[in-house]
Amino acid sequence: MIRVRQLTKHFADNPVLRGIDLSIAPGEFVVVLGQSGAGKSTLLRCMNRLAHADSGDLQVAGIDAMLARDERALRRRVAMIFQHHNVVPRLSVLKNVLTGRLGAMPTLASVLQLFQRSDVELALQCLRRVELSHKADARTDALSGGQMQRVGIARALAQQPQVILADEPVASLDxxxxxxxxxxxxxxxxxxxxxxxxxxxxxxFAREFGDRIVGLAHGRLVYDGDAAGLDDAALQRIYPQLDAPAPGGAPSPLPMSAANRMGA
Structure with missing residues (x-):
């Protein structure tokens, strides 16, 4: 479903991705860990061409994500969930979810937002999946942050994508x-x-929800495995600022800045 080979990306003279190799199977739930600046967001943004990789091979949902000509087809198959919801506050919950259908509609219909009944029913199904169907007619700016993020998930599902990319979707939530x-x-x-x-x-959360965990540090892949293998040594590679393990194998207390970055 996703194949990454020797992917590189620079911002000016700063190398952000340094030869990433990664393969992700259809239906797999992969969590990417890494401290701020490790390249996590850039990797995801390259996968749907919000950022353009400098070199390498990147195949996503059967599309060459390195080619600009395939960008529209790529965006139809790949949905994105952002940290800060990216909902339209003045629109209703249902209309926000329906925006996930725009890429599958003819140009004129999408501009005029002429949704078919089947689109509305699909959007309602997606709201039921995230337990928000009772809020369908509410203005989205009346929701809590967690509810807005659930609207973002429903919108992504309404797109009927093959891939969902979620960039720190719970960073601002309790x-x-x-x-x-x-x-x-x-x-x-x-x-x-x-x-x-x-x-x-x-x-x-990575250990609880991920089928597989990938760790990045300084733009390089430093861990690729399951939760059981995510031991102290692996965490040291992913988060170089971690203290050495305390006696008995338990990690030493994290500095406050590191704890915050890890969501503690």
Whole structure:
């Protein structure tokens, strides 16, 4: 479903991705861990051409993501969930979800937002999946932050994508709401067969929800495996600022800045 080979990306003279190799199977739920600046967001943004990689090979949902001519087709198959919701506050919840259908509509119909009844029913199904159907007619700016993020998930699902890219989708949420949002994403992956690549800072959520965990540090892949293999040594590679393990194998207390970056 996703194949990355020797992917590189620079911003000016700053190398952000340094030869990433990664393969992700259809329906897999992959969590990407790494400290701020490790390249997590840039990797996701290259996957849907919000950022353009400098070199390498990048195949996503059967499309060459390195080619500009395939950008529209790529955006139809790949949905994005952002940290800050990216909803339209003045629109209703239902209309926000319906915007996920615009890429599949003819140009004139999408400009005029002439949604078919089947689109409306699909949007309502997606709202039911995230338990927000009772808010369909509410203005989105009347919702809580967690509810807005659930609207973002429903909008992504309404797109009927093959891949969902989630860039720190729970960073601004309290732990209880964050876990609920992660459950909705995992359920969608398992029940609908959608490949999910999710950037996180929270190691506990990575272990709980990821089928597989990928770790980045300084633009390089430093871990690729399951939760069981995410031991102290692996965390040291992903988060170089971690203290050495305390006696008995338990990690030493994190500096406050590191704890914040990891979502503690």
């Amino acid at each position: 732990p209880k709401t964050a876990r609920l949002v992660m459950q909705y994403l995992r359920d969608a992956s398992r029940e609908l067969g959608i490949t999910v690549v999710c950037n996180l800072h929270q190691v506990d």
